[in-house]
Amino acid sequence: MRLLVKFFIALTLILAAASFLLLQKFGVSFPRDPGPILDREFRSNHRKYLEANRPQIVLMGDSTLLFGVDPEALAEQTGKSVYSISYGGMSSAMWYLIMKNNIVDSVHKPEQLVIVFRSTILTAPGFRVQGYNLARLDEYARPRDYLFIQNSFVNLMNPVELMAEKYFPLYVFRGSLRDGVDAYLRYSAPALAGCDRGCTDGTLYQMQEHRFVNLSYIEGDANASEAYLYTDQQMDFGSQVETSYLPAMIEMAKENNIHLVFARIKVIADAPQYKLEAYNKALSAYLAENNVSYIDLGSDSRFTEDHLEGSLHLNEKGKALFTKLLADALVKLSLGD
Amino acid sequence: MSFTSYNFLLFYFIVFVLYWTVRERRWQNLILLAASYYFYGSLQSWYAILLGFSTLVDFFLARGMAARPERKRSLIWVSLLVNLGVLAFFKYYNFFASDVITFFGDLGIKTDPFITNIVLPAGLSFFTLKKLGFMLDVSRGTLKASPSLIDFALYVSFFPQLISGPIDRAQSLLPQIEAARVWNSSFFLNAWPLLVMGLFKKLVIADSIQILVGRVFSTQDPSGILLLSGSLGFTLQILADFSAYTDMSRGMALLLGFTTPENFRQPYLSISPTDFWNRWHITLSTWLRDYVFFPVQRSLMRSRFRFNRLVIAATPPLVTMLISGMWHGARSNFILWGLYWGVLIVLYQSLGIRGDWKPASIGKSLLAWVVMFFLIVFSWLIFRAPSTTWLFHALSISVLPPSRSEFIFSLIILSTILAYAIPMMIHNLLDRSTPESWGRAVFYAVAFALVIVYSNAAPADFIYFQF
Numbered sequence: 001m002r003l004l005v006k007f008f009i010a011l012t013l014i015l016a017a018a019s020f021l022l023l024q025k026f027g028v029s030f031p032r033d034p035g036p037i038l039d040r041e042f043r044s045n046h047r048k049y050l051e052a053n054r055p056q057i058v059l060m061g062d063s064t065l066l067f068g069v070d071p072e073a074l075a076e077q078t079g080k081s082v083y084s085i086s087y088g089g090m091s092s093a094m095w096y097l098i099m100k101n102n103i104v105d106s107v108h109k110p111e112q113l114v115i116v117f118r119s120t121i122l123t124a125p126g127f128r129v130q131g132y133n134l135a136r137l138d139e140y141a142r143p144r145d146y147l148f149i150q151n152s153f154v155n156l157m158n159p160v161e162l163m164a165e166k167y168f169p170l171y172v173f174r175g176s177l178r179d180g181v182d183a184y185l186r187y188s189a190p191a192l193a194g195c196d197r198g199c200t201d202g203t204l205y206q207m208q209e210h211r212f213v214n215l216s217y218i219e220g221d222a223n224a225s226e227a228y229l230y231t232d233q234q235m236d237f238g239s240q241v242e243t244s245y246l247p248a249m250i251e252m253a254k255e256n257n258i259h260l261v262f263a264r265i266k267v268i269a270d271a272p273q274y275k276l277e278a279y280n281k282a283l284s285a286y287l288a289e290n291n292v293s294y295i296d297l298g299s300d301s302r303f304t305e306d307h308l309e310g311s312l313h314l315n316e317k318g319k320a321l322f323t324k325l326l327a328d329a330l331v332k333l334s335l336g337d
Numbered sequence: 338m339s340f341t342s343y344n345f346l347l348f349y350f351i352v353f354v355l356y357w358t359v360r361e362r363r364w365q366n367l368i369l370l371a372a373s374y375y376f377y378g379s380l381q382s383w384y385a386i387l388l389g390f391s392t393l394v395d396f397f398l399a400r401g402m403a404a405r406p407e408r409k410r411s412l413i414w415v416s417l418l419v420n421l422g423v424l425a426f427f428k429y430y431n432f433f434a435s436d437v438i439t440f441f442g443d444l445g446i447k448t449d450p451f452i453t454n455i456v457l458p459a460g461l462s463f464f465t466l467k468k469l470g471f472m473l474d475v476s477r478g479t480l481k482a483s484p485s486l487i488d489f490a491l492y493v494s495f496f497p498q499l500i501s502g503p504i505d506r507a508q509s510l511l512p513q514i515e516a517a518r519v520w521n522s523s524f525f526l527n528a529w530p531l532l533v534m535g536l537f538k539k540l541v542i543a544d545s546i547q548i549l550v551g552r553v554f555s556t557q558d559p560s561g562i563l564l565l566s567g568s569l570g571f572t573l574q575i576l577a578d579f580s581a582y583t584d585m586s587r588g589m590a591l592l593l594g595f596t597t598p599e600n601f602r603q604p605y606l607s608i609s610p611t612d613f614w615n616r617w618h619i620t621l622s623t624w625l626r627d628y629v630f631f632p633v634q635r636s637l638m639r640s641r642f643r644f645n646r647l648v649i650a651a652t653p654p655l656v657t658m659l660i661s662g663m664w665h666g667a668r669s670n671f672i673l674w675g676l677y678w679g680v681l682i683v684l685y686q687s688l689g690i691r692g693d694w695k696p697a698s699i700g701k702s703l704l705a706w707v708v709m710f711f712l713i714v715f716s717w718l719i720f721r722a723p724s725t726t727w728l729f730h731a732l733s734i735s736v737l738p739p740s741r742s743e744f745i746f747s748l749i750i751l752s753t754i755l756a757y758a759i760p761m762m763i764h765n766l767l768d769r770s771t772p773e774s775w776g777r778a779v780f781y782a783v784a785f786a787l788v789i790v791y792s793n794a795a796p797a798d799f800i801y802f803q804f
Contacts, residue, residue, distance in 0.1 A: 001526060006778030007785075014786050130793070158343040164789075174790040189752035190745045203745040207552065 015170060022169040032172070034157060034165035035149035036134055043139045046085055046102040054108045055083035057330065060095050061116030063088035064265045067313035069116065070323045077327035078334075080111070089136070091128040092121055093152045096245035097140040104256050112330060113253065114261045118298065118312070119229045119269050120279060122262065123240035125151040127228055134175070147248055155243050226312075230271035237282035250290050261333065262287060263326055264298035266318070268311035295329040297322060338379050340585045341539055348376065349589065356593060362517045366491050369593070373494040377460070384458045387423070392490045394419050395468045399475045399482035399489075413476040417469070424465045427457045429667045460500040462664055464493050466624055471507040473628055480507055488514045497589040501582045503600045504620040510595070518594035528591040530781060534764065535585035537784040540791045542757045543578035546570050549750045554721055560743045561735035566750040568718040573758050575717060576605065579618070603765055605713065608705040610681040611692035613713060621661070630657040650686060655679035665720075670728060674719040681712060760784070 023030070028037065050058070057080050059065060065086040075082040085098060095115055103113065121127060129137060129152040141148055157165065164171035190200045234240060241247070253260035269276055280298065287294045297303070302325070307318030314322055338345045352372040356365055378385030398416045402409045471492070474480035483489040492511050498504075553559060553567025583600040590597045600619050607613035614622045634653040637644050644652075655676070662675020685691070696702040722728035739747065760780075767777045 001522075003773040003778055003781075004526060004529065006773070006775055007529075007781050010775075010779045010782035011785055014782050018786065158347075160343060160346075168789075170786065170789050171792070174792065177790050185753045185756055186749055189748040193745065193748060195745050200745060200749070203742045204749075206742045207556070207746050 019169040022173050026169075026173060026176075028169075028172070030169060031166045033149075034162050035153045036138070036175075037172070038138050038141050038143045038145065038149075040143050041139075042101060042142055044102055044105070046083075046098055047106040049083060050103065050106040050108045050110065053081070053083065056080035056111045057082045057114060058103060058110040058112070059084040059086065059114045059116060060090070060098065061086045061265075062090040062118075062121075064118050064267060064312060064314070065116040067309070067315075068265050068319055068322045069326060070319055073320070073323045074327050074330075077324065078330050080334075083110070086116075089128055089133060091124070091133070092117075092245050093125055093127075093129050093137055093148060094140065096249055097137060097145065097148060099249055099252060100145075101140055101142060103258070104252050109256055109258050112259045112261055112333070114263055114326075114330070115249075116263045116265055116326075118265050118267045119226075119271075119276070120234045120237075120240070121229060122246055122283070123237060123244040124229055124234050125244050126153075126156045128225075129153070131175075147245070151243055151245060226270060230269060230275075235271065235275045235279050237279050237286070241286060246286075250292055253292075259293065259333070261293040261295060261330070263295040263329070265322065266298055266300065266303040266307070266314065268308065270311075293333050295326065295333075297325055297329075300325065338376060340582065340589075341536065348372070353592060357520050360519070362515075363487070365518060366487050366514060369496070370487055370491045370494065373491065373496040373499060376496040377494065377499055380459055384460075387458060387461075388464065388494055389490075391419065391423060391465075391468065392493050393486075395472055395493075396483070396486050396489050399472060400484075402475050403482040409476045413472060416472045420465050420469050420472075424461060427461055430457075457666075463502045463504055464499060466504050466621070466664075467498075467507075468493055470504070470624055470628060474507060483507075483511060483515075485515075495590070495595075497586040497593075497595075498597065501579070501586070502618075502620055503583055503586065503598050504624050505597055509598065513595050520594070524591050524594055528588040531584040531588035531591070533781050533785050533788070535581045535583075535588060536788045538577040538581035538584065538761070540793065541784070541787045542761065543574050543581060544793070545791070546574040546577070546754065546757055549753060550574050550721070552746075553750065554723055558734055559731050560737060560739035562739045562747045563743045563750075564718065564731055564735050565714075566747040566754070568714045568721070570750055570754050571717045571721045572605070572714050573754055573761070575720075576601070577757075577761065605710060606706065607709050607713070608696065608702060609685050609690045609692065609694055609709060610678060610712070611685065611690075612694070613709065614678070614682075615692050621664075625657050625661055629660055630654070633657070651683045654682040654686070658682065669725045670719055670722050673725060673728075674716060677716055677719055 026037075049055075057074070057078065059069060059071065059074075059082065061068075063086070065084065066088065069084065071082045071084040099113070103110070115122070137148070137152075154162070170177075186204075187197055187200055190196075190203070195203065228234065250260060252258075264280070277299075280296065284294055284296065302321065303314075303318060307314055307321060309315040309318075338348060352368065356368050356372075359365055359368065374385045374389070377388055395416055398412045401412050405412075471480065471489075475482045483492070488511065491514050492505075492507060495505075495510065495514075550567055550570040553563055553570065556563060559567065580601045587597050587599070598620055602616040602619065604613055604617035607616055630653045633656050634649065637649045637652055656679075658675045658677075658679035659672065660675070661678070662671045662673070665671040665674070696705050719728060722731070763780060767774075767780055770776060
């Protein structure tokens with residue numbers, strides 16, 4: 001019993017001291033609204049590109065787009081200029097933020113905005129928004145991007161988290177504290193060997209390069225995080241759509257006279273086929289109801305295992321085929337316009 | 338539902354309140370049984386069906402043994418066949434998955450990729466061993482078959498132990514299930530340090546180290562120093578992860594009035610392989626000792642073929658550790674890992690070093706510890722390697738000098754390992770101090786504060802979930 005009492009005394013003192021120091025350091029008043037603290041800066045590199053180069057088609061997607069579409073070939077086949085915004089780890093939250101804070105903000109609006117997606121990613125606003133992903137999202141978010149904070153964070157918090165976010169500084173600033181510990185551990189030992197921060201960052205970057213990493217060995221980890229997209233909740237389109245970014249993206253496109261197109265790409269999903277089909281059917285009906293174009297190449301039988309590399313990405317052969325089919329569909333849609 | 342998730346916290350709270358609200362033992366057991374099946378079914382509903390089916394089979398087989406002792410032999414074979422058959426099917430199914438696709442393809446049937454990639458039900462390896470131990474004891478006459486289906490089913494499915502053990506013996510857990518349980522404050526007083534340490538080791542240590550370890554073991558051509566740092570990292574990660582699960586499991590069982598066995602006793606302080614297995618995953622080691630090692634040894638000694646002493650001494654550890662490797666899964670490096678430990682035990686025994694070996698001096702103890710520690714680290718390298726091809730390739734190039742990048746990266750890993758290992762060492766030291774000292778209280782308070790800092794909305798699974 002005495003150990004428990006001592007534990008509570010020590011814990012109270014530690015929490016009180018930590019709260020005091022954190023409030024001094026970050027200057028945030030409590031209670032506060034739940035959600036991440038976003039900085040005031042935001043990047044507008046895509047807006048600048050759009051205004052300078054005036055592309056007619058803008059593509060957005062994660063690494064499946066990077067590996068799945070050749071922008072130059074697409075430009076050639078459609079006869080239109082193409083700008084592709086894609087990198088590994090992008091998710092619907094990032095597409096929404098870039099669309100809202102860069103594309104819609106731009107003086108030049110593209111004729112077509114094509115979102116290349118897979119599985120249930122369009123209605124999974126909580127996918128890839130934590131840790132390192134949050135830092136990347138913060139680059140494109142404004143400090144008070146209400147929908148972003150609500151959809152990707154607050155809606156997904158349980159009552160304990162909501163309470164902690166509101167009243168508990170140690171919990172709210174845990175990301176910053178962890179970053180501090182990580183940075184200390186990351187830079188201290190290399191500094192002793194004469195490697196400063198720039199050198200250490202360069203080393204870590206180099207260690208991630210493909211020539212060092214065997215992608216098949218990390219596929220297991222990638223699949224584990226993919227599992228989030230195939231939970232029963234995520235596969236239920238009806239329950240997810242209203243808290244996703246889909247309605248807002250459709251609304252923004254209509255208001256800004258941008259032809260929004262969603263294109264589903266082929267992947268091998270770790271979920272029963274009938275559930276994927278049900279989700280896709282519901283998505284298709286929803287987009288049709290909202291007069292949004294949908295190019296569904298996700299279950300196109302022309303894609304076989306020969307077109308895939310791993311379960312997520314197309315190989316060069318698959319890339320050529322997907323680019324061709326996407327171009328044909330986009331031309332058709334333009335003619336329809 | 339991971340132990341570190343909010344959903345589990347909510348689930349446990351409801352079970353805890355209901356459980357202690359009803360005071361009747363039978364109702365308490367029913368609540369725990371329903372909770373265990375709900376817990377297991379929440380991972381995949383068919384897991385619960387499989388668990389229920391295999392429990393029913395063993396319950397009736399055990400009752401059959403009690404009623405018809407002359408048929409014990411045939412009934413135990415049925416049980417072995419069913420339990421090991423189910424285990425082998427799920428463990429080794431994916432080995433043959435491509436053949437299954439081809440077979441259906443030849444018949445013109447297109448298979449759903451999901452069906453051809455059946456995952457091993459979490460915890461199957463653990464509850465199968467629990468049931469097998471029970472059945473073997475009943476067949477030997479050292480244990481009475483439980484007359485109550487509810488009690489037996491609860492013994493098998495008890496949710497704190499269901500996914501990753503400890504592999505509790507029926508002799509220990511069943512009597513507790515069959516006895517009345519009344520709330521006692523000592524349950525909480527003994528449980529909370531286990532729960533705090535479990536959360537701390539999992540969320541703060543294991544999950545932090547995991548990222549760096551993963552990076553090393555996905556490298557194509559790791560140099561020797563990178564291999565060493567990755568192996569050291571995994572050495573810390575697997576202990577922190579697995580012992581965290583056990584701590585939480587024991588803490589939760591304690592809160593429900595059950596005393597369950599410890600699984601780890603400072604394993605990295607071992608000075609011989611047998612000593613290591615007396616301290617590491619203790620409930621698996623003792624299970625294998627009682628149901629594999631001793632029976633193999635006895636059968637060799639009693640065999641009408643007169644085996645020489647070397648065969649009698651070497652075969653039981655080799656067979657036992659090989660089975661231990663196979664139990665971990667259908668990967669060649671698990672089998673190699675098992676064989677490695679078997680060979681080490683035989684080698685040490687041939688030098689006269691057994692589990693109870695006491696070196697003559699401190700110097701010798703220290704030397705024995707250093708040697709054993711590096712043998713343990715090497716064993717984890719075999720275990721964690723993504724494939725045996727990778728392992729042999731990595732070992733063959735490990736003598737080459739590292740690049741500057743690899744050297745710097747190794748420094749980062751080693752300093753991180755050291756930073757996260759220190760709390761584990763302090764905890765071990767505090768275990769030897771006064772039970773209610775201020776030092777211990779402050780340590781737990783800091784650990785709890787760090788749990789808050791390292792808490793994550795999407796916690797990683799425990800390593801042993803996959804076995």
